[in-house]
Amino acid sequence: MxxxxxxxxxxxxxxxxxxxxxxxxxxxxxxxxxxxxxxxxxxxxxxxxxxxxxxxxxxxxxxxxxxxxxxxxxxxxxxxxxxxxxxxxxxxxxxxxxxxxxxxxxxxxSSSQNNDQSGGKSSKQGGLTLFNANSLLNYNVEREDSLVSNRENKSYTKCFKFWPGEYIEFDNSAGYTHLKATVFPAKGSWNESDRILLQVLSGEDEEFYVTQDIYYDTKAFDIDVDISGYEKVRIKAISVNNAAYVGLANARFE
Missing domain, CATH: 2.10.270.10 (Cholin Binding)
Incomplete structure (x- = not known):
């Protein structure tokens, strides 16, 4: 098989x-x-x-x-x-x-007309779209073909949907240096008192990035997290006050 x-x-x-x-x-x-x-x-x-x-x-x-x-x-x-x-x-x-x-x-x-400094070969860029990648760990995080942001009422495709306490972890032994994504409160689950944040952690639960508190009316925002040197990258939702869904769109390693 x-x-x-x-x-x-x-x-x-x-x-x-x-x-x-x-x-x-x-x-x-x-x-x-x-x-x-x-x-x-x-x-x-x-x-x-x-x-x-x-x-x-x-x-x-x-x-x-x-x-x-x-x-x-x-x-x-x-x-x-x-x-x-x-x-x-x-x-x-x-x-x-x-x-x-x-x-x-x-x-x-990919292609480029520029040479790198390591061997004269044309420089190349690639990435890993996390929505299509296998996870090492997944604690109840859902993959959604589309989610709508609570404030802008904008639809995003290929999303992860986080409830507080849920997390997903990916392998980075290939040596990617950046985690990039768009973060937003997902429509339909928010009250004005809710506050959630997203953490990015190593496989040993070492936090090396955290968003600001996310509210029901938070505008969608982009993150660009330095993941250099981390072979495992975990994304986790944390409740500051109450609970609601957070969306993560276009998540990728670069």
């Missing part, structure tokens, strides 16, 4: 155009240049690097580097060449000659 699930993950639900690409390495590791100004990041990709018609599946981190001799964030093993393995056996896919197929969840491709 695990192999089947992983195969579905790497295969994807759709086919994308293939490009004649090549493997490139610099001081930080190996990445894959599609040859059209794009590269894979934060995603699994089937790549036929030697054009023999047989592709292997590789995972690229948010900076676009291929993970090697590691366990990926979704729990699969990759060998010293970066290829996905099960019980030591490299998993392959028949692609046809000269193709580099790609299809996976959380796929992100």
């Amino acid at each position: 695990k192999v089947l699930a992983a195969t579905m993950l790497c295969t994807g639900a759709f086919a994308l155009t293939s490009f004649a690409g090549s493997w490139v390495n610099d001081a930080n590791g190996w990445w894959y240049n599609y040859g059209n100004g794009n590269w894979p990041s934060s995603s699994w990709q089937w790549i036929d690097g030697n054009n023999d018609g047989i592709a292997e599946c590789y995972y690229f981190d948010r900076m676009g580097y291929c993970m090697m001799n590691a366990t990926t964030l979704d729990g699969y093993q990759v060998n010293g060449s970066g290829a996905w393995v099960e019980n030591g056996v490299v998993q392959t896919r028949n692609m046809g000659s000269g193709q580099a197929g790609n299809g996976a969840q959380n796929t992100s491709q």
Whole structure:
């Protein structure tokens, strides 16, 4: 069942155009240049690097580097060449000659004309949308396709809905440095006396960020939290007075 699930993950639900690409390495590791100004990041990709018609599946981190001799964030093993393995056996896919197929969840491709200072490779940016990510822990936090803010009556999509005492925790072993999101009182649950706040904590319950008190008429506001050095990031709602729902929209690691 695990192999089947992983195969579905790497295969994807759709086919994308293939490009004649090549493997490139610099001081930080190996990445894959599609040859059209794009590269894979934060995603699994089937790549036929030697054009023999047989592709292997590789995972690229948010900076676009291929993970090697590691366990990926979704729990699969990759060998010293970066290829996905099960019980030591490299998993392959028949692609046809000269193709580099790609299809996976959380796929992100970026390009830039600027060089970074670490190896001369074009700088790349990627992110992780938390609404679509698996959580390490989830204590009653609901994922809602849409929520409406109490003051502006504005609809937000892909939201987390927090009641005081509820929390959700995500893995940050990939080394993202920022948690960004929009926070607002969710419509329909607020009284004028209610006051709630959101905390951001490490996996060891060390608080390193907290919002100001949120009231029924608080305007929606954006947060940008420095999560550098924290391998686990927990978001938790706390009651200052009474209880009501707080919405968190467009939450992401960058």
